[in-house]
Amino acid sequence: MYNMTGFVDLCVKELVLCGVHEGETVAVLSQGDERMEYADAFLAAARKLGANAFQVRLPDVSGSLLGDSGAWVVGETPLGRNRPAIEALKLADIVIDLMFLLFSKEQIEIQESGTRMLLCVEPVDNLARLFPTADQRRRVEASEELLGKAKSLRFTNKAGTDVVYQLGTYPVMTEYGFVDEPGRWDHWPAGFLFTGGADDGVDGKVVVDRGDIIVTPFKIFVEDPMEITIEHGQIVDIRGGFTAELMRDYIAAFDDPKAYGIAHIGWGCNEKARWSGLANDRRSVGMESRCFYGNTLFSTGPNQELGGTNDTGCHIDIPMRNCSLFLDDEPILIDGEFQIEDLKAPRPQFAPPSLVR
Numbered sequence: 178m179y180n181m182t183g184f185v186d187l188c189v190k191e192l193v194l195c196g197v198h199e200g201e202t203v204a205v206l207s208q209g210d211e212r213m214e215y216a217d218a219f220l221a222a223a224r225k226l227g228a229n230a231f232q233v234r235l236p237d238v239s240g241s242l243l244g245d246s247g248a249w250v251v252g253e254t255p256l257g258r259n260r261p262a263i264e265a266l267k268l269a270d271i272v273i274d275l276m277f278l279l280f281s282k283e284q285i286e287i288q289e290s291g292t293r294m295l296l297c298v299e300p301v302d303n304l305a306r307l308f309p310t311a312d313q314r315r316r317v318e319a320s321e322e323l324l325g326k327a328k329s330l331r332f333t334n335k336a337g338t339d340v341v342y343q344l345g346t347y348p349v350m351t352e353y354g355f356v357d358e359p360g361r362w363d364h365w366p367a368g369f370l371f372t373g374g375a376d377d378g379v380d381g382k383v384v385v386d387r388g389d390i391i392v393t394p395f396k397i398f399v400e401d402p403m404e405i406t407i408e409h410g411q412i413v414d415i416r417g418g419f420t421a422e423l424m425r426d427y428i429a430a431f432d433d434p435k436a437y438g439i440a441h442i443g444w445g446c447n448e449k450a451r452w453s454g455l456a457n458d459r460r461s462v463g464m465e466s467r468c469f470y471g472n473t474l475f476s477t478g479p480n481q482e483l484g485g486t487n488d489t490g491c492h493i494d495i496p497m498r499n500c501s502l503f504l505d506d507e508p509i510l511i512d513g514e515f516q517i518e519d520l521k522a523p524r525p526q527f528a529p530p531s532l533v534r
């Protein structure tokens with residue numbers, strides 16, 4: 178539940194986190210009649226902060242966004258065919274993306290001009306409930322430092338996962354929910370980080386367990402374990418029951434060897450996000466599932482967002498619970514619990530003591 182005044186106030190708080198101030202220019206990008214109330218709220222919020230503001234509204238609508246009304250196909254957007262609109266957005270200090278430019282060439286071009294970008298497409302109550310904080314940024318950046326200097330990442334779970342990533346080829350990317358640095362991109366809400374293993378440097382077995390989430394592209398909780406065997410950075414086998422059958426068929430449909438690559442690996446830091454969130458709310462593009470506190474986010478397919486060459490359209494994100502994750506054999510997570518003091522956040526616990534695990 179929200180009202181327009183409350184939403185404008187929320188956008189003001191977000192723009193303040195993004196460092197928007199008097200004299201800056203905020204551009205809002207939307208398509209068709211989508212998220213018009215978001216555009217109005219951001220424009221009003223920008224004006225409240227004394228910033229200049231304008232909206233770019235595209236007449237063509239991309240149906241690419243993950244949701245119950247669209248398939249998960251990314252990279253091609255209506256903005257790519259509209260040169261004057263791209264040029265206008267590059268003139269702003271910050272672009273609020275209300276359509277979904279991620280994985281597109283035009284997003285990179287806008288960032289490279291020094292314009293920072295904030296993606297905002299989640300339901301308003303998720304924006305409020307998972308609202309970013311400076312402390313979340315601190316924990317994501319503390320995580321980034323640990324991940325950035327590690328040479329290897331290994332993660333395990335009780336279902337039988339044991340896989341090792343050779344690190345150092347690709348940078349670490351952080352998402353903490355706001356952008357106050359030139360050229361930076363982020364997504365409101367967020368709270369996770371990731372990197373990628375060397376192209377031929379991921380080996381082992383990932384056993385996706387009951388309760389883990391295949392958020393992209395299925396938005397499902399896994400009910401029967403699925404065993405994925407990885408050799409030299411490629412999926413060579415997927416075994417199990419129904420879920421494994423779904424995965425095999427989905428990946429095979431791309432008819433592309435690159436669809437069997439391994440994408441990013443990292444963990445979730447947002448203590449306000451719930452593992453169970455997807456069970457009662459399917460409107461989201463899955464940020465709550467990707468960022469819930471202590472998850473290990475295992476992903477297959479493309480790595481071009483990290484600077485790699487795998488550009489397959491087959492991207493699968495699987496946040497996994499209760500994993501143990503080690504950097505150069507130092508434990509970061511044991512059974513889904515952070516082991517490093519700097520990464521821990523107090524979490525709300527409203528359950529009776531006997532139900533708190």
Ligand SMILES: [Fe+2]
Nearest residue numbers: 476492493494
């Ligand atoms: Fe992903």
